[in-house]
Amino acid sequence: MPAAPEEVEPSGSDLRPGETDRLKAFSDGVFAIVITLLVLDLRVPEFQKGELFGSLLEEAPSLFAFVVSFVYIGVLWLNHHSLLRLIRGTTFAINWINLGILFGVVIIPFPTAVLASALAKGGTHDLRVAVVMYALAAALMSSPWLVFFVYLHRHPALRAEHVGADQVRAQQYRPITGIVLYGFTGLLGWIAYPLIGLAGIVVMIIFHGLTSEGISTRPLRWVRSGRRR
């Protein structure tokens, strides 16, 4: 029986260099769909003639949950963008880890809808349940990112050209921060007033947004050079 196609690769490893293209296309598709599906929870409520405005006001909590989750998924996309720039090919394991990351992305609309529902018609206890659930889901979602960095650290052949070992190690602290802080936020939402937990979620999303290019580099980058080639 002949060798598998990968075996013929000159590098002698299982790494398939060209494969990130399809991984990116599939992931971008998933991100694009999830960020768009969120709007489906913004439903026009039933209204009686002349009372559309009042009915729309009742949708305000849904709109808030929509904006938070839109920004969240946008931030995750930016992070995923930076993530895949670290590698120069895929392996069987990277494909599975990426599916784990996408699982976290795909599930977001559910805790979002629960949160919107609790804000709209639940009591304090329901809101507490919803905030804790959102925080736990967010903490859980950070795990495959950690697995990714640990895996990449152990398999340096996977690293893209400019990426050093220290950089990969530095990235590992971000999902760990996520797991710890989201867990803490959920706990805070449970024992203190739930809205504090909600505020904590928003702060965490902003933190991830600002550090999406990696914590080892300055978070905010602009094109400083004004010269034209």
Place this chain on the structure above:
Amino acid sequence: MPAAPEEVEPSGSDLRPGETDRLKAFSDGVFAIVITLLVLDLRVPEFQKGELFGSLLEEAPSLFAFVVSFVYIGVLWLNHHSLLRLIRGTTFAINWINLGILFGVVIIPFPTAVLASALAKGGTHDLRVAVVMYALAAALMSSPWLVFFVYLHRHPALRAEHVGADQVRAQQYRPITGIVLYGFTGLLGWIAYPLIGLAGIVVMIIFHGLTSEGISTRPLRWVRSGRRR
């Protein structure tokens, strides 16, 4: 700690030249989904045996709102298409501005559904609320486009090869026109008869469609040369 991958770029700037590919793929995915999701609001109404035709006629306002929004998102896609041809790479800021643009695109089905609902079962006041909401949403949506042009004007290194400074400046007037005219249209719909505001929205969409290749160039372009290479 080693320098971030971008720092190693020969250009010495934060610009990442190859990155527009994924920005385009993600944006195209979002546009494709939004333009397709609009059809979900075209629902077969409940009907009694023999009365399907009458029930379908009641869907006419939904169909009208669907066609308007389909053309609108198509126009936005054409404009986004022209937008990304102006740059030769992305930065952290461009990624965020693009998320702002996509936010505007993703939210469109909601005011569309509200408008369809108001046309179908609302009174004059409900229609007024819906038209004003649509116009305000459209005005708001123009803002990140303006931010894009201002940012690009200030960071000329981002410009694609053939794009001159004057061209970018000329483009800035289009979102400003959008913000002003949509705001005016909404006001008109509020104080005058709402259908006038509705007509204004349609006119604005056509204006954006005709100028999607930029107002500094002739709006309608055809392949004039009939010669074969």
Place this chain on the structure above:
Amino acid sequence: MPAAPEEVEPSGSDLRPGETDRLKAFSDGVFAIVITLLVLDLRVPEFQKGELFGSLLEEAPSLFAFVVSFVYIGVLWLNHHSLLRLIRGTTFAINWINLGILFGVVIIPFPTAVLASALAKGGTHDLRVAVVMYALAAALMSSPWLVFFVYLHRHPALRAEHVGADQVRAQQYRPITGIVLYGFTGLLGWIAYPLIGLAGIVVMIIFHGLTSEGISTRPLRWVRSGRRR
């Protein structure tokens, strides 16, 4: 004011050669979403304990409408695939014609849902309405394809390298056939028994599927050569 970027193109025409990439990505996204959204109309009906099987049988008409529309959109994708291989770039007009084609694709789930609904709970008259609506929508959908071929015929500079003038002319007959035959099928469904119209729709879809590579070439193509390079 400087010339627009396109003006700088060496060819001196408005044609932008690289642009079909994004046109394809956007179109593929729309096709992928529409073909997938069809499944949303396959809903698990309410059932009483022990009667799931009977409830599923009632979904049979929905399943039939789903299969027909899945194959239809698949056929349209194959045709669109062949269509874009005819051109070597886009223009403002091609972008708009393509939006027209996608409009036809996006709207399909609606007549499909109406047809499923009429098959499930309508009388003969409702089925007639649904079949005529499906046929008219299909006839209407063929129009932008005809516009595409006529436009391409008049702007030969747009043609891809291997494509001759005769080939483009030959393709024009296919959407004309579509418009005439779908119209005839709808008429047949109206004056004769509606199921005859339904059969006509299925025949038309198969015709389009077999000729998706163009009627000037043999419809069924296989890799005949068994040799390995």
Place this chain on the structure above:
Amino acid sequence: MPAAPEEVEPSGSDLRPGETDRLKAFSDGVFAIVITLLVLDLRVPEFQKGELFGSLLEEAPSLFAFVVSFVYIGVLWLNHHSLLRLIRGTTFAINWINLGILFGVVIIPFPTAVLASALAKGGTHDLRVAVVMYALAAALMSSPWLVFFVYLHRHPALRAEHVGADQVRAQQYRPITGIVLYGFTGLLGWIAYPLIGLAGIVVMIIFHGLTSEGISTRPLRWVRSGRRR
């Protein structure tokens, strides 16, 4: 009448080498949408103030069905990924076989929703119906994969560069295994207790996941080389 564009190809066959790009983009889009749409069946149930937690617990069967189907579609994507690496272009027949494969992928949310519904509110008989239906759908879905391998075996010119005849033949056993074992699992679910059939489905999905890179090669592959270029 001139020859069709394909005819001009130097290879003298109907094979179109560059065409897998669009086949991949379309397929990736479908996979991304299906895997994301699954979450739509996770709906927040109606709840009375203070009882959100209890209502969420009732969603547990839906969550289980969601996780199983997410992993299943992920596994199918990995397999499809490996599948398209076997060929170096498309033909009319490959396009149609791929549509058959995608049909199987697109339909998955329906048996999933039925299974979730049977787990949530059905009796043992309903669960049996749902398990058998899921197993039969899965068996049916394996057929176009078998057709793909048989077709590729008969048209060696389609094979990608590194792919040998023995490799293609070895792959044929995987869909055959799928058809036989899924059929057997469904039978087991029918005559024995349905949960045994459910367990069988999970085992089959794991089997397909582990062998997604082909059974002729070692299922689990890691980047072994730790050296940096």
